[in-house]
Amino acid sequence: xxxxxxxxxxxxxxxxxxxxxxxRFVKMRHDAGRGRWIxxxxxxxxxxxxxxxxxxxxxxxxxxxxxxAAILADDYKAPADLILxxxxxxxxxxxxxxxxxxxxxxxx
Amino acid sequence: xxxxTPVEQSDVAAVDPSCAxxxxxxxxxxxxxCPLQCPYCSNPTDLDRVASELTTAEWQSVMxxxxxxxxxxxxxxxxxxxxxxxxxxxxxxxxxAGLYTNLISAGVTITRERLMKFAEIGLDHVQxxxxxxxxxxxxRISAYKGGLAKKIEVSQWTKEAGxxxxxxxxxxxxxxxxxxxxxxxxxECGAGRIEIAHxxxxxxxxxxxGSLMPTRESFMTAAKQVEHAREKYKGIIVIDMVVPxxxxxxxxxxxxxxxxxxLNVTPQGRVLPCHxxxxxxxLTFDNVKDRPLADIWLNGEAFNxxxxxxxxxxxxxxxxxxxxxxxxxxxxAFALTGDxxxxxxxxxxxxxxxxxxxxxxxxxxxxxxxxxxxxxGGAKVTVGGT
Numbered sequence: 001x002x003x004x005x006x007x008x009x010x011x012x013x014x015x016x017x018x019x020x021x022x023x024r025f026v027k028m029r030h031d032a033g034r035g036r037w038i039x040x041x042x043x044x045x046x047x048x049x050x051x052x053x054x055x056x057x058x059x060x061x062x063x064x065x066x067x068x069a070a071i072l073a074d075d076y077k078a079p080a081d082l083i084l085x086x087x088x089x090x091x092x093x094x095x096x097x098x099x100x101x102x103x104x105x106x107x108x
Numbered sequence: 109x110x111x112x113t114p115v116e117q118s119d120v121a122a123v124d125p126s127c128a129x130x131x132x133x134x135x136x137x138x139x140x141x142c143p144l145q146c147p148y149c150s151n152p153t154d155l156d157r158v159a160s161e162l163t164t165a166e167w168q169s170v171m172x173x174x175x176x177x178x179x180x181x182x183x184x185x186x187x188x189x190x191x192x193x194x195x196x197x198x199x200x201x202x203x204x205a206g207l208y209t210n211l212i213s214a215g216v217t218i219t220r221e222r223l224m225k226f227a228e229i230g231l232d233h234v235q236x237x238x239x240x241x242x243x244x245x246x247x248r249i250s251a252y253k254g255g256l257a258k259k260i261e262v263s264q265w266t267k268e269a270g271x272x273x274x275x276x277x278x279x280x281x282x283x284x285x286x287x288x289x290x291x292x293x294x295x296e297c298g299a300g301r302i303e304i305a306h307x308x309x310x311x312x313x314x315x316x317x318g319s320l321m322p323t324r325e326s327f328m329t330a331a332k333q334v335e336h337a338r339e340k341y342k343g344i345i346v347i348d349m350v351v352p353x354x355x356x357x358x359x360x361x362x363x364x365x366x367x368x369x370x371l372n373v374t375p376q377g378r379v380l381p382c383h384x385x386x387x388x389x390x391l392t393f394d395n396v397k398d399r400p401l402a403d404i405w406l407n408g409e410a411f412n413x414x415x416x417x418x419x420x421x422x423x424x425x426x427x428x429x430x431x432x433x434x435x436x437x438x439x440x441a442f443a444l445t446g447d448x449x450x451x452x453x454x455x456x457x458x459x460x461x462x463x464x465x466x467x468x469x470x471x472x473x474x475x476x477x478x479x480x481x482x483x484x485g486g487a488k489v490t491v492g493g494t
Contacts, residue, residue, distance in 0.1 A: 098301060
């Protein structure tokens with residue numbers, strides 16, 4: 001069998017146009033015993049804060065990062081450009097750790 | 109807003125006192141049977157026989173109890189866990205219990221059909237071991253022919269099914285020269301993660317230390333290669349490294365602290381604070397057949413023996429790092445000093461540290477003896493080459 005078919009060759013860069021989603025193998029759930037949200041991933045348990053949870057719950061592969069930023073800017077009465085930057089940083093970090101599908105826009 | 113940070117070791121215990129002590133992970137050695145015979149196997153040298161293994165129903169009960177206790181992740185390991193024909197049923201119980209499921213396998217016994225079935229049941233993550241990227245050397249290390257080609261197949265099926273893939277590469281003097289190629293191999297397989305797991309010297313690996321211990325120079329070279337690869341492959345693959353503590357200044361925080369984060373269930377159902385704990389011969393261990401898992405975790409003698417910092421000797425108790433590395437590894441302290449409450453000789457503050465570090469220096473520069481392969485009885489054999 002040849003390999004390479006699933007090889008990732010380049011780092012994915014998150015932009016406002018990406019439509020991110022949480023991969024099948026990452027589970028976000030509320031941990032009642034510890035009273036917080038957790039993100040379960042291979043050999044890792046992440047502890048997302050309230051806003052990170054709000055963002056990740058909107059990562060459905062349909063909404064763009066810019067869409068999510070607009071919703072949050074409205075919810076939190078904060079400047080959209082600032083929120084967008086913060087969200088991109090957070091999602092970039094998760095993408096680099098292999099726990100986010102970036103949903104890059106198709107290149108033409 | 110901050111980045112999403114991994115849970116720190118102490119964090120888990122800090123949140124809610126009512127559930128403060130629930131372990132994060134459970135390692136289940138479903139069986140000690142394995143078609144491979146790697147001389148660094150972490151199983152005990154006295155292997156559990158098949159007739160004594162827990163039944164399907166008993167393992168399913170362990171999974172349910174783990175979920176109720178608040179355990180988050182289960183590692184289905186062995187031996188080779190897939191030699192259990194009831195793995196599907198055990199996995200199903202784990203998934204139903206809400207556990208994040210990780211299969212730790214050598215891959216050689218898995219068919220495509222079966223792996224797809226695991227995915228369908230809800231398996232999240234496959235951690236596939238490799239012995240080397242040079243096929244002949246891999247065969248020699250594992251005393252198993254043609255393993256690497258089979259592992260490649262399993263890696264591709266894992267990706268096809270949408271599960272997470274980790275390549276686990278145990279590193280020692282007979283494959284350390286290939287660390288960069290192993291990382292490239294993992295990328296080609298589509299793995300999101302690789303463990304450059306320098307062999308830890310317990311059980312079979314301790315028996316084979318002279319054949320496995322790398323020189324300090326080759327370790328340093330490999331460490332630099334990993335550092336370089338982490339930069340080069342940022343966003344492509346996550347590289348975790350387990351450091352060989354013979355060349356460390358401070359000991360590893362073994363298991364993230366005794367009885368703090370992880371528990372281990374043996375094929376027979378004994379519950380251990382770590383997979384090597386039975387090497388501490390004066391400890392007694394409870395069995396899931398006799399006592400509920402939560403009770404064992406919270407009140408079991410072996411768990412409470414070295415939990416926290418009360419048991420520590422003067423050197424560790426007064427050390428500012430006592431909550432960072434917890435005095436290192438109890439099993440190593442016991443094996444090498446005869447007293448499990450002693451400071452781990454891996455620590456530079458241990459009176460035995462120098463003598464201990466010298467062992468690595470001497471052995472790594474001597475001609476490696478033949479492997480004592482991991483098998484019942486541990487008979488000496490050579491398979492091909494030197």
